[in-house]
Amino acid sequence: MEGIVTKLVSGDYTVRVKDKEYICKPRGVFRHTEQDIYVGDRVIIDEDNIITKVLERKNLLLRPSVANIDQVILVFSLKEPDLNLHLLDKMIAYYEYLDLEITIVFSKIDLDEEQIYLDIVNYYKSLYKVYFFSKNEENDFKGLFTDKISVLSGQSGVGKSTLLNTLGFNLKTQEISQALGRGKHTTRHVELYKVLDGLVMDTPGFGTISLEEFNETILAHSFKEFFVLSRNCRFATCLHINEPNCAVKEAVEKGKILKSRYENYLLLHEEIKEIQKKKY
Ligand SMILES: Nc1nc2c(ncn2[C@@H]2O[C@H](COP(=O)(O)OP(=O)(O)O)[C@@H](O)[C@H]2O)c(=O)[nH]1
Numbered sequence: 001m002e003g004i005v006t007k008l009v010s011g012d013y014t015v016r017v018k019d020k021e022y023i024c025k026p027r028g029v030f031r032h033t034e035q036d037i038y039v040g041d042r043v044i045i046d047e048d049n050i051i052t053k054v055l056e057r058k059n060l061l062l063r064p065s066v067a068n069i070d071q072v073i074l075v076f077s078l079k080e081p082d083l084n085l086h087l088l089d090k091m092i093a094y095y096e097y098l099d100l101e102i103t104i105v106f107s108k109i110d111l112d113e114e115q116i117y118l119d120i121v122n123y124y125k126s127l128y129k130v131y132f133f134s135k136n137e138e139n140d141f142k143g144l145f146t147d148k149i150s151v152l153s154g155q156s157g158v159g160k161s162t163l164l165n166t167l168g169f170n171l172k173t174q175e176i177s178q179a180l181g182r183g184k185h186t187t188r189h190v191e192l193y194k195v196l197d198g199l200v201m202d203t204p205g206f207g208t209i210s211l212e213e214f215n216e217t218i219l220a221h222s223f224k225e226f227f228v229l230s231r232n233c234r235f236a237t238c239l240h241i242n243e244p245n246c247a248v249k250e251a252v253e254k255g256k257i258l259k260s261r262y263e264n265y266l267l268l269h270e271e272i273k274e275i276q277k278k279k280y
């Protein structure tokens with residue numbers, strides 16, 4: 001039978017096959033070859049609950065380790081904390097680089113009564129799948145998790161635990177003051193939970209974003225609407241900084257590209273140059 005490893009606790013692998021769970025052990029060969037099996041791995045198990053084979057994984061994220069992630073759900077609150085567009089653009093670039101599907105959930109929409117973020121939200125809607133969350137309202141998450149392994153990513157305090165709790169979890173939520181301060185990160189085991197019609201990692205707040213592996217070209221390619229326009233730039237290698245006849249800069253001037261997004265691109269460009277400099 002083929003299933004997905006959803007939990008690993010002291011040598012016991014929980015393997016989910018359709019809607020059934022089996023507690024399994026890896027076949028001896030895995031221990032000898034030190035081939036690791038991770039949560040998220042697709043595996044073959046036999047009738048004795050032995051994992052006999054690990055199928056090829058399409059990706060592996062570390063700290064915490066999860067394999068075969070289909071989607072990263074970026075949770076960003078509009079208020080408390082204020083919408084952090086720099087972090088959003090940075091995370092988008094990072095996960096684009098990892099070639100993961102990105103979905104954005106804007107949370108705490110009840111706190112933006114004046115809808116001051118409407119234009120910004122609409123801009124991101126033109127790029128990615130966007131959902132909304134408000135803890136005291138009915139939320140439409142149709143399709144958000146369908147047949148995918150998802151991880152939630154986003155700053156502390158944006159409402160990740162609250163969101164999962166409305167879907168049947170029982171995670172501790174933080175007082176906002178505490179959430180915004182020095183959050184203590186309790187490490188737990190990694191587990192994939194069935195949520196609606198998909199699997200979601202229970203450890204919200206996925207790792208730290210590091211641009212160590214980036215270079216200027218990777219960054220330019222990670223801003224996908226820039227990349228589309230770049231074929232109209234005069235230079236094929238245009239990085240949209242100071243080059244003449246740059247289609248991206250023209251689009252910014254015409255208001256077709258969100259100004260903050262371009263500014264964040266410039267900031268990240270500088271950040272990457274600094275990292276590169278330190279390397280030599
Ligand atoms: N007004 C409002 N507050 C929310 C919403 N979602 C979460 N909160 C509050 O924000 C705080 C942090 O939420 P939590 O789920 O712990 O955030 P996490 O750190 O991302 O898991 C808690 O006090 C929640 O009650 C929301 O949609 N609207």
Ligand SMILES: [Mg+2]
Pocket residue numbers: 160161162172173174204
């Ligand atoms: Mg939380």
Ligand SMILES: [Zn+2]
Pocket residue numbers: 230233234238239240241243245246247248249
């Ligand atoms: Zn350009």
